Amino acid sequence: xxxxxxxxxxxxxxxxxxxxxxxxxxxxxxxxxxxxxxxxxxxxxxxxxxxxxxxxxxxxxxxxxxxxxxxxxxxxxxxxxxxxxxxxxxxxxxxxxxxxxxxxxxxxxxxxxxxxxxxxxxxxxxxxxxxxxxxxxxxxxxxxxxxxxxxxxxxxxxxxxxxxxxxxxxxxxxxxxxxxxxxxxxxxxxxxxxxxxxxxxxxxxxxxxxxxxxxxxxxxxxxxxxxxxxxxxxxxxxxxxxxxxxxxxxxxxxxxxxxxx
Amino acid sequence: xxxxxxxxxxxxxxxxxxxxxxxxxxxxxxxxxxxxxxxxxxxxxxxxxxxxxxxxxxxxxxxxxxxxxxxxxxxxxxxxxxxxxxxxxxxxxxxxxxxxxxxxxxxxxxxxxxxxxxxxxxxxxxxxxxxxxxxxxxxxxxxxxxxxxxxxxxxxxxxxxxxxxxxxxxxxxxxxxxxxxxxxxxxxxxxxxxxxxxxxxxxxxxxxxxxxxxxxxxxxxxxxxxxxxxxxxxxxxxxxxxx
Numbered sequence: 001x002x003x004x005x006x007x008x009x010x011x012x013x014x015x016x017x018x019x020x021x022x023x024x025x026x027x028x029x030x031x032x033x034x035x036x037x038x039x040x041x042x043x044x045x046x047x048x049x050x051x052x053x054x055x056x057x058x059x060x061x062x063x064x065x066x067x068x069x070x071x072x073x074x075x076x077x078x079x080x081x082x083x084x085x086x087x088x089x090x091x092x093x094x095x096x097x098x099x100x101x102x103x104x105x106x107x108x109x110x111x112x113x114x115x116x117x118x119x120x121x122x123x124x125x126x127x128x129x130x131x132x133x134x135x136x137x138x139x140x141x142x143x144x145x146x147x148x149x150x151x152x153x154x155x156x157x158x159x160x161x162x163x164x165x166x167x168x169x170x171x172x173x174x175x176x177x178x179x180x181x182x183x184x185x186x187x188x189x190x191x192x193x194x195x196x197x198x199x200x201x202x203x204x205x206x207x208x209x210x211x212x213x214x215x216x217x218x219x220x221x222x223x224x225x226x227x228x229x230x231x232x233x234x235x236x237x238x239x240x241x242x243x244x245x246x247x248x249x250x251x252x253x254x255x256x257x258x259x260x261x
Numbered sequence: 262x263x264x265x266x267x268x269x270x271x272x273x274x275x276x277x278x279x280x281x282x283x284x285x286x287x288x289x290x291x292x293x294x295x296x297x298x299x300x301x302x303x304x305x306x307x308x309x310x311x312x313x314x315x316x317x318x319x320x321x322x323x324x325x326x327x328x329x330x331x332x333x334x335x336x337x338x339x340x341x342x343x344x345x346x347x348x349x350x351x352x353x354x355x356x357x358x359x360x361x362x363x364x365x366x367x368x369x370x371x372x373x374x375x376x377x378x379x380x381x382x383x384x385x386x387x388x389x390x391x392x393x394x395x396x397x398x399x400x401x402x403x404x405x406x407x408x409x410x411x412x413x414x415x416x417x418x419x420x421x422x423x424x425x426x427x428x429x430x431x432x433x434x435x436x437x438x439x440x441x442x443x444x445x446x447x448x449x450x451x452x453x454x455x456x457x458x459x460x461x462x463x464x465x466x467x468x469x470x471x472x473x474x475x476x477x478x479x480x481x482x483x484x485x486x487x488x489x490x491x492x493x494x495x496x497x498x499x500x501x502x503x504x
Contacts (some may be wrong), residue, residue: 007427033376052397066348068391068393070389070393093395093397096392096393096394097395099393100393100394100395101390101393103386103389103390105386106386107386107387107390108387109387109388109390109391109404109405110387110409110485110488111409111412111483111485111488120391120394120404121391121394121395121396124396124400124404125394125395125396150490153485153488153489153491155485155486155488155489156488156489156491166390167390169390169394170393170394173394173395
């Protein structure tokens, strides 16, 4: 299994429609007294690989969660593939079909086997037949090198395996955009690499990827652009070499000094 | 000294009441469950207009003895003119349905408490994942939340089932010939309360322990822990090859 094969499948998924862009204009989000996001503006081009980093509580997870409406925003607009993410249920549903998400804590369905995890959405949301959905599921499960575990339950797998299943589950909906919210933060160190390799493979396709991560190696290898957030705002944005090599703001310098230690 | 002859003579007669005890239990639990699910969702709702009434209902039912609730439905409703003249009167005058209504409403409160607790226990993550995959609220409840809630609720619900089976003995106070009703009749005929009630008690005990054992097995089968020990046969390699 090579990254190339994974890239091809991601390519196919990403290019089923042309667009995969996200436009975030002036969004704000508050949790009680805590201002999680304030006036964030961001444009992500179709096919772009964006890495978001920043200290905890900086709003990076909240921002990514606003991109598929898992978290609602209080002000501003989010437009995904030309569809406004607003109160209209049909718009939100359409966006969620086109945007996949991978979570820090995997969030697999614990009462379903690996295969059933991958079948649920294609069958319930897209109305695919079990047979077709299974073909797609086995395709992506073998792309993340876990097909032989298809009948196991999540609790029988390691963290790295669970996260790879979660990636396959998201890919089964053939999203144009994949959001990854700290996908390797909950993993034991020895499992980080297998998940990162999977992500690098996906990135070689044409799919838009937005990834919250502190994995600099991944950012350097894959990202077109890195944005650094602090206290609910985007503080700095630059190509990865420039950001990691020569951060401009003191806050980014402090942050990088800490994660590099 | 116990009169075993008397006990074995009474046994088949008492068993004749078990059918009604079973029928009452099943119908009460069904009615209770049907009402409990919406009450449980209401209890967990943000809106005070939903959780207020649900909480009040649970508080009220739990605060009044079930026997009194049976009496209120059986004797009380007949006092009201509009009830006597309503189309439902043929049902409400029948002690069988009165017991089912009274104890069903009662069971609904306890079951709602169990289900709402289980719903609150469900981890947020899998539910979020379902939404992110595009499932609707209803699909998410059906495929993710409720299957997980059932697993969380089973140990407590087992208790509710046992309590309901025993609570059906209250039916004997409104003329029904359930297990306890038959036992009381036999005691009146034989003047041997000790033997008869002991036999009836033994029958209840057998029913409840059997139920308990069956439910434990179901619980184990469904448990997420159990899934760790499953050993599925690997899928055939041919299925994984697909361009």
